[in-house]
Amino acid sequence: MSDLIVLGFDHVDDAAKVLTECRVLQKEYLLDLEDAVVVTRDAQGKVHLHQSVNLEKAGASWGLLSGGFWGALVGLLCLNPLAGFLIGSAVGAGAGALSGKFSDYGIDDGFIKQLSDTIPPNTSALFILVRKSQPEKVLADLSQFKGHARILQTSLSPEAEEKLKAALGQVAAAQAKA
Known part of the structure; x- marks a missing residue:
């Protein structure tokens, strides 16, 4: 304890x-x-x-990595992995920072x-x-x-x-x- x-x-x-x-x-x-x-x-x-x-920074970093991975994977299925990586990274970083801001x-x-x-x-x-x-x-x-x-x-x-x-x-x- x-x-x-x-x-x-x-x-x-x-x-x-x-x-x-x-x-x-x-x-x-x-x-x-x-x-x-x-x-x-x-x-x-x-x-x-x-x-x-700093939970915002940690959340944004994790969101950037995981969003980039999943975005590239989905982009690969749509034959455009670079666009998927960029969009996934941006969305993941934003979502991670937002979740970090409201975490304690x-x-x-x-x-x-x-x-x-x-x-x-x-x-x-x-x-x-x-x-x-x-x-x-x-x-x-x-x-x-x-x-x-x-x-x-x-x-x-x-x-x-x-x-x-x-x-x-x-x-x-x-x-x-x-």
Whole structure:
């Protein structure tokens, strides 16, 4: 089962920096991300979602290939495979992009938009869906962002959430407030 972690940041570019570090950890096989979304809110209050998986592009690519194949096959039967390939490719790419636009993968977009409405202007948030990880090594690496991130929401166990708070420097801040 995957775990959802939502981190908030005081600067617009901090969430992208943490996602870049998570991708480095993923290349080292310490973290397995299912989905990640960087959310920024500009000075005017407009929310921007930056999805890590572009479903429109993936759908268009797949549609181009499959449409081209089937178009060439039908065109071959009609003695004009080139026209069939071109028409099939165009129709397939359009249909694939359209299906990708209306698809949702990983973290629910409605949930992202709902939680994103709570972040203040000129800040950012990082939504990550983690399949599996090496928690000790990941937390040690993410401790470089101590004091820059705060946990907005998580599906982690209470013990794992406390370890994440400690790595991000939130435990000391919470104890100081008490």
